[in-house]
Amino acid sequence: MVQDVEDAHPADPIAQRLRELGFVSGEPVRIVARGPLGGDPLLVQIGSTRFALRRSEAARVTVSQEATA
Amino acid sequence: MSESVLRIALVGNPNCGKTALFNQLTGGRQKVANYAGVTVERKEGRFVAPSGRSFQLLDLPGAYSFAATSPDEAITRDVCLGRYPGEAAPDLIVCVADATNLRLHLRFVLEVRQLGRPVVLALNMMDAAKRRGIVIDVDELQRRLGVPVVQTVAVQRGGAKALIERVDGDVPEAAPSDPAPLTPAQMHAQVRELLTATVTMPRETAAVDDALDRWALHPVMGMVILAGLMFFIFQAVFSWAKPVMDGIQAGITWLGAWSTGFLPAGSALHSLLNDGVFAGLGAVLVFLPQILILFFFILVLEESGYLPRAAFLLDRTMFKAGLTGRAFIPLLSSFACAIPGIMATRSINDPRDRLTTIMVAPLMTCSARLPVYTLLIAAFIPPRIVGGVFNLQGIVLFVLYFAGIFSALAVAWVIKRMRRDKSEHALIMELPSYRVPHARDIALGLWERSKIFLRRVGGIILALTVLLWFLASFPGPPANATLPAIDYSLAGRIGHLLHYIFAPIGFNWQICVALVPGLAAREVAVASLGTVYAMSGGEDAVVSQLGTLISQQWSLATALSLLAWYVFAPQCMSTLAVIRRETNSWRNVAIAAGYLFGLAYLASFATYQIASALS
Ligand SMILES: Nc1nc2c(ncn2[C@@H]2O[C@H](COP(=O)(O)OP(=O)(O)O)[C@@H](O)[C@H]2O)c(=O)[nH]1
Numbered sequence: 001m002v003q004d005v006e007d008a009h010p011a012d013p014i015a016q017r018l019r020e021l022g023f024v025s026g027e028p029v030r031i032v033a034r035g036p037l038g039g040d041p042l043l044v045q046i047g048s049t050r051f052a053l054r055r056s057e058a059a060r061v062t063v064s065q066e067a068t069a
Numbered sequence: 070m071s072e073s074v075l076r077i078a079l080v081g082n083p084n085c086g087k088t089a090l091f092n093q094l095t096g097g098r099q100k101v102a103n104y105a106g107v108t109v110e111r112k113e114g115r116f117v118a119p120s121g122r123s124f125q126l127l128d129l130p131g132a133y134s135f136a137a138t139s140p141d142e143a144i145t146r147d148v149c150l151g152r153y154p155g156e157a158a159p160d161l162i163v164c165v166a167d168a169t170n171l172r173l174h175l176r177f178v179l180e181v182r183q184l185g186r187p188v189v190l191a192l193n194m195m196d197a198a199k200r201r202g203i204v205i206d207v208d209e210l211q212r213r214l215g216v217p218v219v220q221t222v223a224v225q226r227g228g229a230k231a232l233i234e235r236v237d238g239d240v241p242e243a244a245p246s247d248p249a250p251l252t253p254a255q256m257h258a259q260v261r262e263l264l265t266a267t268v269t270m271p272r273e274t275a276a277v278d279d280a281l282d283r284w285a286l287h288p289v290m291g292m293v294i295l296a297g298l299m300f301f302i303f304q305a306v307f308s309w310a311k312p313v314m315d316g317i318q319a320g321i322t323w324l325g326a327w328s329t330g331f332l333p334a335g336s337a338l339h340s341l342l343n344d345g346v347f348a349g350l351g352a353v354l355v356f357l358p359q360i361l362i363l364f365f366f367i368l369v370l371e372e373s374g375y376l377p378r379a380a381f382l383l384d385r386t387m388f389k390a391g392l393t394g395r396a397f398i399p400l401l402s403s404f405a406c407a408i409p410g411i412m413a414t415r416s417i418n419d420p421r422d423r424l425t426t427i428m429v430a431p432l433m434t435c436s437a438r439l440p441v442y443t444l445l446i447a448a449f450i451p452p453r454i455v456g457g458v459f460n461l462q463g464i465v466l467f468v469l470y471f472a473g474i475f476s477a478l479a480v481a482w483v484i485k486r487m488r489r490d491k492s493e494h495a496l497i498m499e500l501p502s503y504r505v506p507h508a509r510d511i512a513l514g515l516w517e518r519s520k521i522f523l524r525r526v527g528g529i530i531l532a533l534t535v536l537l538w539f540l541a542s543f544p545g546p547p548a549n550a551t552l553p554a555i556d557y558s559l560a561g562r563i564g565h566l567l568h569y570i571f572a573p574i575g576f577n578w579q580i581c582v583a584l585v586p587g588l589a590a591r592e593v594a595v596a597s598l599g600t601v602y603a604m605s606g607g608e609d610a611v612v613s614q615l616g617t618l619i620s621q622q623w624s625l626a627t628a629l630s631l632l633a634w635y636v637f638a639p640q641c642m643s644t645l646a647v648i649r650r651e652t653n654s655w656r657n658v659a660i661a662a663g664y665l666f667g668l669a670y671l672a673s674f675a676t677y678q679i680a681s682a683l684s
Contacts, residue, residue: 014495020134049170051500052380
């Protein structure tokens with residue numbers, strides 16, 4: 001579950017975009033797949049959409065652990 | 070009846086099926102241009118409703134939000150707001166949303182509604198939604214949104230009927246624009262509310278997608294599948310294209326002989342048509358099969374939704390080198406031809422990543438290099454079997470391909486190092502659902518790309534071949550000539566001059582002459598070498614005789630040096646022209662040409678000197 005998306009720096013366009021794509025408080029998210037090298041990028045599912053996010057991008061999203069899905 | 074034409078703009082998230090809907094409505098007839106000063110495509114078409122009323126349809130670039138993060142999105146925003154200079158505000162906005170992905174797409178619908186303009190919502194992909202058991206209460210959605218909602222299936226004949234009927238009726242009232250724009254959080258709350266009230270979804274994702282992605286994105290299996298696919302594609306490009314290419318070659322030769330048969334042999338016109346026009350035509354057309362086969366696979370992979378998966382798998386590697394996973398698609402296209410490859414970089418939204426990709430795209434081994442590779446490899450590399458299974462000639466070809474890829478990564482890495490703006494590059498890439506590709510879309514795509522290729526490349530190559538023929542034929546040799554005719558011609562003189570520059574890398578003057586027209590289009594070089602070595606006959610004949618001839622006259626070091634030159638040298642006017650167009654800057658053209666020539670010279674110099682020392 002998403003708790004929040006934090007700006008990495010003021011007026012962070014990446015954080016802004018993530019919020020527009022549905023990464024907002026209370027949305028359930030799930031990591032579907034990891035890239036072959038170093039587990040980067042991550043494939044994150046939110047709603048019925050899947051986004052490839054680099055780890056540095058995904059780091060802006062704070063999540064809270066639900067019961068293991 | 071001179072009713073004024075209603076202007077409709079199509080907007081929607083990327084992958085909502087907007088392009089398919091546009092094609093469905095207009096029957097694929099469209100006027101494509103660029104928005105001034107940016108390389109964003111402006112697509113416009115017309116259609117006539119059964120009532121006889123005609124509509125003008127503008128396909129706006131896909132956007133996730135009006136808070137634009139790319140030039141595409143900025144244009145969509147400005148046009149919708151009526152703020153784009155020279156573009157009247159649309160009378161009606163048709164907002165397209167993927168019915169299987171409403172959680173994401175409805176948010177943008179809300180943003181569009183807030184503009185306070187007449188809006189119709191088209192729920193597209195209703196067929197896929199039904200298949201997945203998604204039920205949408207359209208009436209309720211319409212009531213809550215306050216805008217008309219219609220259902221469409223953009224890929225089915227007649228699938229846009231409801232939409233046409235709706236826009237053919239009265240223009241809906243402008244949606245009430247909310248006095249205070251919603252905050253992102255409020256907007257999401259609204260989306261969630263709408264979803265619970267109107268949509269029931271048995272499961273979030275298509276079961277097929279989950280199953281396929283388990284394989285396609287698996288850290289090990291995914292890479293194996295990707296490598297297998299690439300291997301298969303390149304295998305097909307070479308083996309399937311061969312017979313067609315031979316056929317084209319024979320056809321052109323025959324056509325040349327037939328159409329010039331009535332001219333006296335040895336006359337200037339006969340020679341111009343045969344050695345200039347038809348040889349040039351053949352040199353262009355002969356690549357078409359390879360390019361089409363490669364594009365066929367690329368289009369199938371693109372339509373099926375696989376390419377973004379490949380980008381996902383490769384992002385890490387490419388990011389390390391200063392690129393992005395998204396660059397995979399343009400670079401793959403560049404193996405056919407750098408021109409469509411560079412145009413495909415439009416899908417890269419970070420301008421820095423896009424520029425880097427454009428800069429390195431010419432390093433991919435395009436099919437125009439193959440004639441030269443084939444000629445030299447056949448002439449100089451013995452077809453020995455090494456290690457039991459590998460053909461030495463095949464290995465050399467592989468090394469040449471690999472040298473291109475490797476240097477592209479290296480150059481991208483250097484560009485990344487040199488860049489001052491080190492702020493973060495975004496990936497954030499949506500992976501769409503898998504789909505079965507539609508034959509019609511593939512055919513349309515192939516047709517468009519071959520048109521581009523033939524128009525851009527064909528004209529230039531043809532003109533140059535003819536020009537070279539003139540240079541090589543005039544002035545004619547004096548009566549007491551002792552050397553071959555070409556020595557006295559303009560081309561011969563140019564070659565002798567250039568020889569000073571190219572002697573250190575082992576090129577003889579004949580190569581230098583052939584490089585002059587080859588500068589404009591590299592594949593012309595083989596035909597030019599043929600002309601220079603003063604032979605006649607169809608290109609096939611030239612190639613086989615030329616091979617024997619140069620294997621006697623050139624040293625191995627010269628041949629290897631020329632191969633190395635071809636890996637790097639930007640010998641393609643059309644590519645440079647496209648770089649200019651896509652980056653809007655001559656400076657970038659100069660940088661690209663400069664560094665590529667520099668690398669070519671260095672690589673050839675090293676190759677020649679080392680090979681000479683060893684032999
Ligand atoms: N099943 C189904 N597929 C569709 C429909 N509309 C579009 N598609 C497919 O969805 C993919 C993306 O469509 P496209 O028009 O390129 O999307 P755009 O990014 O919005 O222009 C393509 O593979 C289309 O064939 C539809 O109504 N039903």
